[in-house]
Amino acid sequence: xxxxxxxxxxxxxxxxxxxxxxxxxxxxxxxxxxxxxxxxxxxxxxxxxxxxxxxxxxxxxxxxxxxxxxxxxxxxxxxxxxxxxxxxxxxxxxxxxxxxxxxxxx
Amino acid sequence: xxxxxxxxxxxxxxxxxxxxxxxxxxxxxxxxxxxxxxxxxxxxxxxxxxxxxxxxxxxxxxxxxxxxxxxxxxxxxxxxxxxxxxxxxxxxxxxxxxxxxxxxxxxxxxxxxxxxxxxxxxxxxxxx
Numbered sequence: 001x002x003x004x005x006x007x008x009x010x011x012x013x014x015x016x017x018x019x020x021x022x023x024x025x026x027x028x029x030x031x032x033x034x035x036x037x038x039x040x041x042x043x044x045x046x047x048x049x050x051x052x053x054x055x056x057x058x059x060x061x062x063x064x065x066x067x068x069x070x071x072x073x074x075x076x077x078x079x080x081x082x083x084x085x086x087x088x089x090x091x092x093x094x095x096x097x098x099x100x101x102x103x104x105x106x
Numbered sequence: 107x108x109x110x111x112x113x114x115x116x117x118x119x120x121x122x123x124x125x126x127x128x129x130x131x132x133x134x135x136x137x138x139x140x141x142x143x144x145x146x147x148x149x150x151x152x153x154x155x156x157x158x159x160x161x162x163x164x165x166x167x168x169x170x171x172x173x174x175x176x177x178x179x180x181x182x183x184x185x186x187x188x189x190x191x192x193x194x195x196x197x198x199x200x201x202x203x204x205x206x207x208x209x210x211x212x213x214x215x216x217x218x219x220x221x222x223x224x225x226x227x228x229x230x231x232x233x234x
Binding site for chain 1: 141143150151152153156165166167168201203206207217218219220221222224225226227
């Protein structure tokens with residue numbers, strides 16, 4: 001199974017900060033990666049699909065990048081509603097594993 | 107409105123069974139692959155099972171293989187998860203989620219690696 005690691009596991013940031021979260025796969029996964037945001041008590045929300053494509057309705061301050069085994073999710077200017085936990089997920093080979101999550105708080 | 111609504115969760119004893127359902131509306135259910143994802147209390151997301159649009163392809167996580175069975179009824183716009191031999195570690199909120207993946211004829215490739223529609227979740231508690 002492909003393992004995904006995320007770093008950092010948590011971070012503290014302020015409104016307006018630029019934040020980057022890294023997701024590393026144990027083997028190459030091509031473009032088969034998505035990013036989700038989950039707020040406490042809420043359903044996960046797809047932010048990015050195919051590594052770098054922005055899901056409809058998601059603010060443009062979110063962006064994804066990377067290739068091979070190393071991927072990033074960047075929030076260009078953190079807003080109050082962005083404080084949440086973020087997960088990456090790979091679809092290259094089943095099981096379609098999630099990363100352990102990165103909690104972004106104040 | 108595109109919507110997924112899960113039901114069937116509850117309290118069950120270890121070794122027991124439960125059948126979860128997910129009712130889809132607002133989109134052509136038969137055109138999409140579907141997934142079950144779970145989240146144990148205070149933990150991260152765990153992918154559980156995948157079923158293709160025609161039910162021809164099914165994948166299960168090792169943690170549930172041989173105990174859980176995913177299925178669907180396209181005529182009823184419904185997804186199911188039959189859970190047998192339940193264990194305490196199966197305690198979680200279970201979500202059904204639509205697979206965004208589709209085949210793009212223009213680029214002759216698959217695109218849409220992500221799950222774009224999620225239900226609100228149904229809680230399964232395994233305890234004596």
